[in-house]
Amino acid sequence: MSNTDGRYDRPALWRVCTAAVAGSAIEGFDFLAYGTASALVFGKVFFANLDPVTATIASFGTFASGLLARPIGGLIFGHYGDRIGRKTMLSVSLILMGVSTFLLGLVPSYAAIGAWAPILLVLLRVLQGIAFGGEFGGAILLAVEHAPPRLKGFLGALPLAGSPVGLLMSAVSFALVTRLPESDFLSWGWRLPFIASVVLVIGGYYIRSSLPETPDFVEVQAHHQTARIPSLDVLRDHWRLLVLTIGNKMGEVTIYYTITVFLIAYAGQLGFSKADTLQALMTGAACQIVGMVSAGWLCTKIGARNVSRISGIAIAVSITALIALVELRTPLYLTLAVSIALGVVHPLAYASQAAFYSAQFPAELRYSGLSLGLQLGAAIGGGIAPIVATKLSAAYGSLTPVALYVGGIGLLASLCAHLMLPTESDAAFGGRADASRRKAI
Helix, strand or coil: CECCCCCECHHHHHHHHHHHHHHHHHHHHHHHHHHHHHHHCHHHHCCCCCCHHHHHHHHHHHHHHHHHHHHHHHHHHHHHHHHCCHHHHHHHHHHHHHHHHHHHCCCCCHHHHCCHHHHHHHHHHHHHHHHHHHHHHHHHHHHHCCCCHHHHHHHHHHHHCHHHHHHHHHHHHHHHHCCCCHHHHHHCHHHHHHHHHHHHHHHHHHHHCCCCCCHHHHHHHHCCCCCCCHHHHHHHHCHHHHHHHHHHHHHHHHHHHHHHHHHHHHHHHCCCCHHHHHHHHHHHHHHHHHHHHHHHHHHHHHCHHHHHHHHHHHHHHHHHHHHHHHCCCCHHHHHHHHHHHHHHHHHHHHHCHHHHHHCCCCHHHHHHHHHHHHHHHHHHHHCCHHHHHHHHHHHHCCCHHHHHHHHHHHHHHHHHHHHCCCCHHHHHHHCHHHHHHHHHC
16 A cells, blocks of 8 residues: 555555455465365265275365365456455455355264265355455455565565465364364364354454555556456456466465375375374474465565476476375374475465466456466366375375376476566566566567
8 A cells, every 4th residue: 555655554554464364364274174174084974975085085076176166256256356346355255255164064964964965065165165266366466466566576475375374273273173082073073163263254354344445456446447347358368378377376286285185185094193194284384384475585586487487396396205205104204295395395386476476467357367367277286186196096006196297287387487477576587588578568
């Protein structure tokens, strides 16, 4: 937020960032708690009539439904976010996420109502996905569009750091309820994190209620540049950058959900206890928070596009070593693998997205373009990652094919980053070539 002389109002700026981080953390907790539950409990509670491997795949299928619904949320919330404002749509997305998550904690088991149980599970997961699809792009824009140019990479990474905060809260809450006797955990204990999340949602809504609209959107309105159907303009005029954004996003979500969902479930097959896997997840999430801030700082130094280029290569190079650590079958190495993946590799790909993806689309189409790119990439890459990894490991009896799959997607992401528009920091770091290319496009 700027004053009339062009200087940025620091207290207001940090208040916006605090609200963006808080909201993202709450929605991240609600969305990612489902992933933890799908790995630990849903196969037993909602698919008890299936064999263990099929139940796990079915559980991951319901998890994927939320990711597949995210583009719908990006389309709906992006449309109205570009037409009536970022602030209003962020409040709506938070309420929708809170209601659907609370109701998830109340869904009866398969033993109680039969096939209706997984049906209700999927419906509520879809609502979660729609809410998250709308939240994500808006939270990014809230920070990036308030930030001065030189800080867009760093401040844009802060709301993204809300996701590991949410993951940490999810892991801690499930670590607590798994201390219950197994029968109590499967009966009612797993429901407590979902039901209790309503308190966080109320707090997040209160924090966001006094936020100002972003300066970029205010300028769009002042110049009467609001698009009638923003998504159509994106598809017609910016389809190439949209496709590249999707390809780049796939690298990040593929490694993320392979680690946080597939490997957490696979660790049980290797003999790790729930306590071991949740401890690894909590440590990794804590490392991820530090990694996100560090990667955001790096974006201000060498540019978000350059950081994204590096991240795809890092994914391809590291995934085999990370899987090898897990297969050593000791809690220490499991924790080390998850911590490196979430604390070093993933932040390079994730923190750069806010400033990088925002630079691909004009302000009047930015919510729609950003959300479509993010959510289609997440649906294609993240939605199927646990399922593909589970099928590959079951078919070949090894995690080597999983490493090849994740590494290949990482290299694709790096190529897409190379072909996308540079940010202002990239142009400054890369010299005239990047600056001329950005001006020409």
